[in-house]
Amino acid sequence: MPPDDALRDRLVRVGAELLRTESPGALSLREIARRAGVSHGAPRRYFPTHLTLLSAIARSGFADFSEQVTAALRTTPEDPRIKITTIAYLYVRFAATNRSMFELMFRHDLLTSGGELGLRDASLPLFRQLTGLVAAARPDSGVPPRVTAAAIWAALHGTAQLWNWGSLTLATDATDPLPFVDATLTAHLGPP
Incomplete structure (x- = not known):
């Protein structure tokens, strides 16, 4: 190098x-x-610029999360629902254990900037992977897989943020965010 x-x-x-x-x-x-x-x-x-450095750091967060997903999916059964669940659990856990990185990764000004600075393309491979798994898990749902995958992602992101802020614990006395993840997946994919 x-x-x-x-x-x-x-x-x-x-x-x-x-x-x-x-x-x-x-x-x-x-x-x-x-x-x-x-x-x-x-x-x-x-x-x-300061934003180009922040973007590079955020990209390293996406790379780290992607590596975690790849490693976990290597040992996960081929069932698409199980793979989606694995990704969903990892997403919420990553957000909880890397709160500042997670916040940086989804900063609006970094995500929407163009060129090398923009992070949009850093998250797209994982979204495409999730979309493919949704298509395999629900081939006849009548809802485009991208829409279902986006709804799952939005719900997971909301769960992660509300968990990090303490709002879910305050509202529900929950001690673990994973039941909310399971409820999200059941709502969008049907029962396991």
């Missing part, structure tokens, strides 16, 4: 590590440079 790529990757890695203990608001170019042990101007050589 050329030295430039090594430093670029280190800056992204340091930003991702910073998110383990801090909110996305702590991701300043200066702080990332300080923790990476480089001058405060060094990140500008690789990331012309």
Whole structure:
């Protein structure tokens, strides 16, 4: 790897590590440079704006989640419903254990920006995978698989956010978000 790529990757890695203990608001170019042990101007050589660095860090979150899904699905039975359930559980768990990264990954300004900055294409492979599994699980549902997959994703995202904010626990005394995931999948896919 050329030295430039090594430093670029280190800056992204340091930003991702910073998110383990801090909110996305702590991701300043200066702080990332300080923790990476480089001058405060060094990140500008690789990331012309603060948003380009944030986007690169968020992409690393999508890559991490995608790796987790790929690894889990290798050992999951071929039943599409079981694979959807595996992805859904991982999604909510990832959101709960990587709260700041999850927040950054879905920042509207990063998702809607064009070009290299935009994150839209970072989430699409997983959405396509979910859509394919929905099509296999409900081939004759009469609802386009993309619509059902989007509804599942929206409900999972809402569950993850409400769980992270403590709202589901407050409203239901729940100690685990997975029953809400199961209810979402039953509502959109029918009983297991």
